[in-house]
Amino acid sequence: MTSTSESTLLESVPNQLYIGGRWIDAEGGRTIEVDDPATGRSIRTIADASPADGIRALDAAVAAQAEWAATAPRVRGEILRRAFDMLQERKAEFALLMTLEMGKPLSEAAGEVAYGGEFLRWFSEEAVRISGRYGQNPEGTGTMVVSQRPVGPCFLITPWNFPLAMATRKIAPALAAGCTVVVKPAELTPLTTLFFAKLLEDAGLPGGVLNVITTSSSGAVSEPIISDPRLRKLSFTGSTGVGQKLIAQSAANVLRTSMELGGNAPFVVFDDADLDKAVDGAMLAKFRNIGQACTAANRFIVHESVADVFARRVAERVKALSIGRGTEQGVEIGPLINDKAVDKADGLVQDAVSRGAQLVTGGKRVDGPGSFYEPTVVSGVVAGSEILREEIFGPVVSIVTFADEDEGVRLANDTQYGLVSYVFTADLARGQRMIDRLETGMMGLNVGVVSNAAAPFGGVKQSGLGREGGLEGIHEYLSTKYTLIPNS
Known part of the structure; x- marks a missing residue:
């Protein structure tokens, strides 16, 4: 009403x-x-x-x-x-x-x-x-x-x-x-x-x-x-x-x-990253605007040595998110823009799971009225999954692992898009290399939000x-x- x-x-x-x-x-x-x-x-x-x-x-x-x-x-x-x-x-x-x-x-x-x-x-x-x-x-x-x-x-x-x-x-x-x-x-x-x-x-x-x-x-x-x-x-x-x-x-x-x-923003977490900062950054980069942003992190590319703990800690935060009408006190996740958006997010999640990914939390529509979808974490996403190629535009974290820096860079750049990337590492030299190697118009280094009126916003490639x-x-x-x- x-x-x-x-x-x-x-x-x-x-x-x-x-x-x-x-x-x-x-x-x-x-x-x-x-x-x-x-x-x-x-x-x-x-x-x-x-x-x-x-x-x-x-x-x-x-x-x-x-x-x-x-x-x-x-x-x-x-x-x-x-x-x-x-x-x-x-x-x-x-x-x-x-x-x-x-x-x-x-x-x-x-x-x-x-x-x-x-x-x-x-x-x-x-x-x-x-x-x-x-x-x-x-x-x-x-x-x-x-x-x-x-x-x-x-x-x-x-x-x-x-x-x-x-x-x-x-x-x-x-x-x-x-x-x-x-x-x-x-x-x-x-x-x-x-x-x-x-x-x-x-x-x-x-x-x-x-x-x-x-x-x-x-x-x-x-x-x-x-x-x-x-x-x-x-x-x-x-x-x-x-x-x-x-x-x-x-x-x-x-x-x-x-x-x-x-966009198809990679969110790269190295093995030396401060996981507190990385998890905080992930929540901002993914769930701002209910994930409906071109700058939203789309692919969480996490070093294999910290992937399990990262997934668990993000899932704990995601489970605690409050869903409801945006005008209600304390609500953190509102509706997606329409039912078509819900269908897309759910289809990408189901495709990833059918190919072998693990559903850590969420993964379901929320009964109406309104076009709501549960905040979701999917880990162990395998190559070829649609969720790695398409812009999700919804509250879904998809996690894929990598073994070394070169593989992380290859996975991050493996897209036709190049709007923004996020990198979490304690090694400043590695951070500088990522600035040079990642094919995006913008990058957040140990931060989950980059937009600012005083900064040039835009991307490369498509x-x-x-x-x-x-x-x-x-x-x-x-x-x-x-x-x-x-x-x-």
Whole structure:
């Protein structure tokens, strides 16, 4: 049952499209339902954009581009800073809203508000630091001026698992750089983005700079936007398969692209590791966001001499996790996003067990309502198991053993993905070797969480292109211009 406070919050969330500074209905009045994964019940009816609505949003972004690009960097930065301050004042509302539409425990949702807000603060400061170069050319015949310009109108596609942070991580650098945007949040968790758009509106963001379209027809709505020659940048976070299709669509107009795609993170525990730190790190790297994160540890690659004790200690912690609706006090594991996600996690566990792995704890669906799956530990996973190849996106620890450093590295790199890795060792020289040898864009050394607004987030191989956050993040939305001024 939805409480009075939850109902009041949900009614305050806009349920229309945000285009050109106005809240409007979708073409034909089409609507979609947003469900609470903990109950399976609808919590809000919102607009369902058509392809024509998507083009209207792009029209608005194009119309606002020149004026926004000419807006002083300090003004752009101050709008983002006001948005950061307002988010802190309303953090309880945003946290509850994310828990209602996505299912994560309220404490984790509050953590996402803090993390997501940092992108607003960071890029409010970076807006005034966009710089270039000025100097004489080597021949001495003229002056070279290198400057940075906004790329232009951007299309930002965000995923369902971090509804606020994935929006701020894209929107903040784009606005700081002087770009206008069309944002398409995931159909499963669009309410947080709509609520955030209202916050930016209240913070003084001019109409047309940010446009939000919610839709149940992602491909049909996205394709005309991507193929429009006025669009200059596409940023997507989601599966590798969808990312590959979007890259192909972007080729026709040679769009700038940023792709944060799938992951299959190795969590490597060496025989000299501090097991207290390794177990703590494992709980963070695996069970944050109920395992529904591209940075979640997917394959626990543990030295054979400590694998049994590591599995036992992790299982003890996992058995103690509290399962329930994220709004309930003390809950640590909420629902997965939907029944399809439960089916996937359970299928991967059953496949591993059928090939000889041992089920240490968990491994079952939780009776409804809602889409819950028991936190699970599977040890002795054998080569060829699907759980070693596919991104689990659920609360499942899969353990495989190795005998020496070379084998550990080989197992860790044995994937098409390369987003993040985690290494636990007391040997700093070995840690340095792992930085060099592991094929990932990010690495946590003796730590289970690496994300930070001040750090570049992104991967290699089929985990994506480009970086979000850090000094690098704003440059994804800038183009470099070189001018030669002759001496005479």
